[in-house]
Amino acid sequence: MSPPLVLPRRILAIWLARLSVDRWRLALAPEERAAAEATPTALIAETAHGPRIADANDAGRAAGARAGMLLADARALCPQLAAVPADPAGDLAALEKLALWAQRWGPWSAMDPPDGVLVDVTGVSHLFGGEERLLADVARAFAARGLAVRSALAPTAGAAWALAHHGPPGAILAPDTAPLDALADLPVAALRLDDDVLTVLRRLGIKRLGQLAGVSGAGEDDPCAEAAARDALARRFRNRRSPAANPLLRLDQLLGKVPEPLLPVIAQVMPMVQRRLMEPLRHRDLLDQVVADLAHDMVRSLEARGEGARRLELALWRVDGEVLLRRIELAAATREASHMLRLFAARLDDVEAGFGIEAVQLRASWSEPLPLSQADLDAAAEQHGTSLAACIDRLGVRLGPQAVTRPVMRASHIPERAQSWQRPLDPLPPGQGSPAPGTRPIKLLDRAEPIAVLYASPDGYPQRFRWRGAVREVVRVEGPERIAPEWWRERSSVRLRDYYRIEDAAGGRYWIYRQGIAGDGRGGVPDWFLHGIFP
The missing domain is CATH 3.30.70.270 (Reverse transcriptase/Diguanylate cyclase domain)
Structure with missing residues (x-):
């Protein structure tokens, strides 16, 4: 055999x-692309040190913009550089x-x-x-x-x-072909190494793959000589565990001596049902009947998979070739056909059938595992409108998917970062604790507003200040509460804050802070801001 x-x-x-730039260019209207390509443009990402360039188009690169540069530095070279947000x-x-x-x-x-x-x-x-x-x-x-x-x-x-x-x-x-002979002239960056590892190799005088192979002993006929050479180089990178930080491992993977695991991409089949109509539809009642049939077909498909829909997309093909798309997102996975129909009913009021609709497709582009439940109890809750998920879905369809959120605490002692918003039924993050009751105002301004201090006491708090055109006399003060900057995510020049809870002569209670301390070496005279209002 x-x-x-x-x-x-x-x-x-x-x-x-040029994936990022190509996606940005293709997202523009065809008539706008020529002008956009001729304009120096950079895709930027927000960082702790300010906007930084992620990529730039050809005109931007010709003007000096490079990936990794701060936007301010790039605009010093090209003041006309346009900036658009990157989308990683x-x-x-x-x-x-x-x-x-x-x-x-x-x-x-x-x-x-x-x-x-x-x-x-x-x-x-x-x-x-x-x-x-x-x-x-x-x-x-x-x-x-x-x-x-x-x-x-x-x-x-x-x-x-x-x-x-x-x-x-x-x-x-x-x-x-022997890989070392064919790839010897390539730079060591061809090994997919981290930047700091490449810096170390360059300082050692290793700039090409052939040089690294010679130092590591790769290709040596004597196994003892190869082992001694590899040991000498391995000692310098002995604490590097990541493949991108280990040049010897990357070299062995390139030569095929060590297998490199790759995670294949597997297509996820989306539940989809559709109807091709014998005659075009032009009336709403007939369209509602077709959508109802599709909803029941979708429920059976989801039930067979043991899943529930979180996002549903309804596509309507008109006779003239135009495709109308209506999408709904649900707060919780569901297989209730009646609930789907109620949500889609509000999204089909503005459908213009034109000469008629000849095909209808319903697809669950996002689904989650959903076990079987007692139909009687769930149906009663759905019928009387007591289901929280159903209520959130109706509000989302009427007001918009981003209009229904809830606040959650975050792990940050900076007031404006200590809270964020998320979907109503998403799981809460791990408990982060919260300030003592009464120490933080219920109403926090979207952005702290500067106040003009007319007179400050020797203790450091204002006796009188101007805010929004009115002068306020301070009669009571409590504080300070000192909040230091988050050094791991902000610039070293950011100043600390001293917060005070104050009350004016009219009974208004405010949360103000002084940014910085005189003589701290991080700026001039400290500034004052009003950040919140107590009830």
Whole structure:
């Protein structure tokens, strides 16, 4: 019996070098793209030290904007630099969809955040006419979607990533080629190492993969000499446990000596039901009947999966080709068809059927596990409107999905950060504690407003101050409550605050603070602000 045929492994690495910028450009209207591309623009992310550039378009890069720069520094080089918010969460979601879409070239794919996709194309290149044509098909398919990519083929994920990022366009590393000979001239950054590790290697004079391979003894014929060389280099990185901080591990993964685990992306099948109508619908009562049939079909589909819907999308195909989309989000997973119908009834009032609707589709784009429950009790609660989730859903449909929230405590002693808002039925974060009753005002201003102190006592609190055009005499004071800045998330120049609870002659009670102390070396004269009002 002949041994089974073992094909050499082939990994396709796809690098979307401009994913963030491409998504921003494609989100614009077609007539706006040319003007936007000609305008220097940077995608920014908020950090503790101010807005920082995440990426920039070609005009912005030509003007000097670079990833990692502070926006203020970039605008010093180019005052006309426009700034738009970056969307890292959207980029990651788009990358996941692209990883699923890339399975047209191989049986499985994996994400390589933040801007890469890996595809196993072992034994499939002949379906495209060879590996060169496979890479050409990749470039053509992404170009049709308006995305700029670089791709490469190699026996390992590390080698494919290195060639895609630092090799020539469309590079192919044949299975019978020695990786060290082909990749020796690539920079050590091709090993996917952290920035601090790259800095250490450069200080050691190691700038190329060939130099690192020589120092580590890779490729040596004498095992003892290789072990001694690796031990000398390993001692310098002995505390580095992450693969991105261990150059020896990354080099072994690139050469295929150590396996590199990859997490494949698996498509989640969304429950979907639809109706293709024999005749176009133009009347609301007929549309309601079709939606009711779809809702009951969706309930049966969800029940078979043991799930409940959290987000439902209703698509209506008109005869003229336009697709009308109505989406609802639910506070809790549900399989109640009557509840779905009530929510959609309010979203279908503005539907313009035109010449008629010829197809209707209902999809649960977000579902969660939902065990079976006693139908009698739940139905009674739903019928009488006593279900909290049903009440929240109705308010959300009427007022908007962001209008119904509840406050939750957060782990921060800075007043404006100690509370945030979340969905009504989402689980609460772990208990963070709360200030003593009466020490914090019930009404906190959205932003602390500056006050003009006309006279301050030697104890440090104002005897008289002006706020919103009126002068107020202070008759009672309690405090101070000192709140230091959060050094782990703010600049070192941020000043501490001294809070006072004061009462004026008219009986108004306020929460004010002095920002900084005279002579603290972090600014000039301290400023005063009013932050909250007591009832």
